[in-house]
Amino acid sequence: NLNQAFDEHTKINRHLQTGKRVMNASDDAGEASKLGKTKMDLIKNRMIQGNLQNSLSLLQAQDGMFKVIGNILDRSSELKIRFESPVANAAEKEAYNKEFTELQGELRSIAQSKWNGISLFSTQDSRTLFGAPIDTPDLLQQSNESGTDAALKLSRWGIYHFEPPEETTSLDKKLLAITLTDESEGYGAAEYKGRDPNNPANVPTYDAIGEAKFLKDKAAWEAFTSGLGITAEIAVVVAPSIFSTEADDTRAIDADGGEVVPADYDEVTDLAGFASVYRGMGRERFSLAGSGLTPSMPDPNDQADFLWAKFQEMTNNGSELPDALGVFVDNSGSLYFNEVNDALFQFVDRVRTTYPSIILPSDDLTSGSGPSAVDLATDPNGETIDRTEVGVFRGISLSGAEDWINQSQMALQNLIDNDPTFQAALTTDQEDPTLALSAYTQAELVGFLDTLTQARGQNAAEQQRIRNEIEELQGRVVGLEQSIEVGEGLDIPMAMGVFHRTKDQVDLNAQLVAAAKDMENVLYTDFL
Incomplete structure (x- = not known):
């Protein structure tokens, strides 16, 4: 009938205007469910990419600090050599110790560095200038949209920094x-x-x-x-x-x-x-x-x-x-x-x-x-x-x-x-302990530098793993987008055939209705 033909024609017209085969779940329930899952995978993919990019930025910020730490440790080792010189007098040794104390202060300031509110470093005892962490060291980052792959690790290394006591202590104030x-x-x-x-x-x-x-x-x-x-x-x-x-x-x-x-x-x-x-x-x-x-x-x-x-x-x-x-x-x-x-x-x-x-x-x-x-x-x-x-x-x-x-x-x-x-x-005075050059051997200071070299190598490896994951996710984006396009895509020639057929039905039904109306008018006139 005319109404049914008109509804079919209107529906195919909307599909042609949007270029989509599935506009409502009623169009194809199975395909609609599949499309919904694919779209959700695409959203998760892009979110994971954003998180990975943030993790990459954190590691890059950490690596920038590693460069500064390297300069500090290099200078500390140099000061130790000068301090141990048999011709260094007391005034010179005092100056070397003073600079070494300032360098320790710089390290402890770096230890409290954050990126987007996340600490770049963990902590260590006050004697270890740079080393493995002594508290929770690592951050874990999900690496794919399904959560099935192993999480990526972001390592944090240990530098001593002041931690206020949890319990109230006398401030001597x-x-x-x-x-x-x-x-x-x-x-x-x-x-x-x-x-x-x-x-x-x-x-x-x-x-x-x-x-x-x-x-x-x-x-x-x-x-x-x-x-x-x-x-x-x-x-x-x-x-x-x-x-x-x-x-x-x-x-x-x-x-x-x-x-x-x-x-x-x-x-x-x-x-x-x-x-x-x-x-x-x-x-x-x-x-x-x-x-x-x-x-x-x-x-x-x-x-x-x-x-x-x-x-x-x-x-x-x-x-x-x-x-x-x-x-x-x-x-x-x-x-x-x-x-x-x-x-x-x-x-x-x-x-x-x-x-x-x-x-x-x-x-x-x-x-x-x-x-x-x-x-x-x-x-x-x-x-x-x-x-x-x-x-x-x-x-x-x-x-x-x-x-x-x-x-x-x-x-x-x-x-x-x-x-x-x-x-x-009413604030506790923060007094970070510092040590003199005499408290360290040259081998210990070199050992801190060796640990830093290890940390920089691990940081570089973690950055590369994240870049690889980002590239893999970006590659999957193309497939997901194509899958959505195919799932939603309209077969234009077939749709045009349906369009013309329904249009012909609408036109034919309209002509029949018009003819019936004319016949009704003739009968009515003859009756009169």
């Missing part, structure tokens, strides 16, 4: 954390000594909460610093509190002014080993509206001098300096950052100038909800930072509560996470 607070008493949840101005009977309850928090925070701080492998001390610098008896006799709280330690605790005994308290630093103003109070030591210069004097006391006049120094400020409300900021910047600059060996937080590190919004061009000292804003402003951490142990830990962690200069203070 000391951190000093200077924490500023006014030790105003609060309600226990974020304090170490509580009060309740509305219900004095609640004070014992809040004191118990504060004591529990103190013990918890102290244990957490000790675990934190131990985990970093450092020794750390917190210097608690106390400014007068707006809520203390020193500032306002109308408030019935302890005569010491606040909550550095819980009730009935002793600041010397209970802080021994991790913190010390220094009272007497002033503040520029009391920010609480309507307080009518006059702060002690309002001049920032006097405050900075106070901090400097206490720092000298902490460090035994600079003879026991810390490796790193962090400054943290209670900005929770009763003390404002802008009441002590000018003094802090003066103090930090003085430490930076006088003791350049101390790692200090970066002056350009500013982050956090409030500090990050400050326009440093118009407010370089953070005068507009409001109370309760937390973060870091020009390297000084702003805390949001008065639990000074916990706040010191959080601020220190923030500096470690975000400040590269501060991270440097």
Whole structure:
């Protein structure tokens, strides 16, 4: 019928337009399955070629390093000959040893070379300048698309290089954390000594909460610093509190002014080993509206001098300096950052100038909800930072509560996470062992060169094997592409025959339909 003929004609027309015999699995299920497998083999072939090319590039990069290593080993052997000369004096031998030490450093730098993130070399003991690896040496590369052939080996040779220890060890580093607070008493949840101005009977309850928090925070701080492998001390610098008896006799709280330690605790005994308290630093103003109070030591210069004097006391006049120094400020409300900021910047600059060996937080590190919004061009000292804003402003951490142990830990962690200069203070010093020329015989140095010659020969052989595999894969590509072309290819003469036959059928059926329509019209006319 007409519809069937039209469908057949349309289908053969599409085949002619694409030149493909199999366009859908329904055209030839067996051939479609065969074509699918052949196409997948072609895709795998090209992927393996890409991987092999990358492996070849790695070996070529390794060979380039071998050339440099050869120069180093040649020079080392030459230095050994000169070192053993009977006419070489002590100064010359020292110079030869110094150069040999530098050459060992170059070797260990080469040992950490990578190509596309993959190490070119394995490791060796520190005495062996170049040799067979002592850990997992080889890389394996699939060599064909089916995975049936043996994998190709990419050899890595051993040069000593530093490997950081997996377990935390003592870094022999000391951190000093200077924490500023006014030790105003609060309600226990974020304090170490509580009060309740509305219900004095609640004070014992809040004191118990504060004591529990103190013990918890102290244990957490000790675990934190131990985990970093450092020794750390917190210097608690106390400014007068707006809520203390020193500032306002109308408030019935302890005569010491606040909550550095819980009730009935002793600041010397209970802080021994991790913190010390220094009272007497002033503040520029009391920010609480309507307080009518006059702060002690309002001049920032006097405050900075106070901090400097206490720092000298902490460090035994600079003879026991810390490796790193962090400054943290209670900005929770009763003390404002802008009441002590000018003094802090003066103090930090003085430490930076006088003791350049101390790692200090970066002056350009500013982050956090409030500090990050400050326009440093118009407010370089953070005068507009409001109370309760937390973060870091020009390297000084702003805390949001008065639990000074916990706040010191959080601020220190923030500096470690975000400040590269501060991270440097908590990094293990890498000390690669080096040996003198006298530790080697000339035969040993020549032996390293012989091993290098072996390595270069093996590298060349591995490169050639990879090239051979690439050529073989490229040869198979031609066959796979031809197989796909034949499988998909359309027999044009046969297809044209089908095309003309179906076209004739369509035309004939169309004529019959037209004739039937004419006859229908004639009958209809005669009937009328």
